[in-house]
Amino acid sequence: MTLVLHYVNPNGQVVERFIGIKHVASTTTLSLKAIIDNVFSGHGLSIFRLRGQSYDGASNMRVEFKGLKSLIMKENECAYYIHCFAHQLQLALVALVKNHVDVQSLFNIVANVVDIVGASPKHRYILRDKQAMVVFEALKSDELSNGRGLNQDTNLKRSNDTRWGSHYGTLISIITMFPSLIDVLEIIADDGSTSEQRCEAKMDHLILWICALMLSFQN
Known part of the structure; x- marks a missing residue:
């Protein structure tokens, strides 16, 4: 509190x-x-x-x-x-965004990715281990700075409709863990517990790759 x-x-x-x-x-x-x-x-x-x-x-x-x-x-x-006026503004912003088809579609995909990977402790552990390896390799090649409070364990953050800032945190966690996230989605697509889960993981994997390619072309 x-x-x-x-x-x-x-x-x-x-x-x-x-x-x-x-x-x-x-x-x-x-x-x-x-x-x-x-x-x-x-x-x-x-x-x-x-x-x-x-x-x-x-x-x-x-x-x-x-x-x-x-x-x-x-x-x-x-x-x-x-x-609280700040809370009212949050609610108004979320309601406004939900009326924008493209933005709402983006966060529907994001929520689906978080649900698929975050629903299983096994998948979360795999994601954490893969991300730890990515950070380790980046530190070895001096692509990341090392120091107190840096490079801590990162998890996928779940967004909250009453806290618009949480959507930003979710996007940042996906961007930071993108290669590891792609690997985990590939694993789920091959070895998911249900055919529905495998199908969703494969679709999300494809969508994330398309988004990454579009961003790379724009840059």
């Missing part, structure tokens, strides 16, 4: 400050409220001076009678709830 404060400083400027990330073992409204109370207490803050609260659209946050917003407003009626 990430906590951020907005306040107005003595100069009349709106200031935003990140104050912490807390591990959430339970997402019940009572547990979330207890975390907020602890954070406020630790920083010498009072819930009674709160004038607003903003979250995403999760039901445990916004539900009218038992949500987190309601628990806080029972203590402080001035802590009005506003749906």
Whole structure:
């Protein structure tokens, strides 16, 4: 759970400050409220001076009678709830993109690739091992820099419709692991557990290669 404060400083400027990330073992409204109370207490803050609260659209946050917003407003009626504008923008962007056929088709293919490779621990291990070998060879030939925090294990990232930035992360992981991903799709196309899985892997393999060729011609 990430906590951020907005306040107005003595100069009349709106200031935003990140104050912490807390591990959430339970997402019940009572547990979330207890975390907020602890954070406020630790920083010498009072819930009674709160004038607003903003979250995403999760039901445990916004539900009218038992949500987190309601628990806080029972203590402080001035802590009005506003749906997070950044989250609203994410939802609007995703809805807009889904109306664009080419973009939606791209992410349908991406989601299918992630599902096929990520559904099996065996396939994930093969992908990880092949990518580790690619990184090792690149380090030997000085194609990659070595150092602390670099060249860590990379996995295929699954995108989330309510977090548009996650789509970017998914594309970056596919680009980074492209040769290894192609190898794994070839393995699944030959040795997949079902004919449907083998067919999908073969089709995705072909599509990714076509995309790579088109990009190379454009460059």
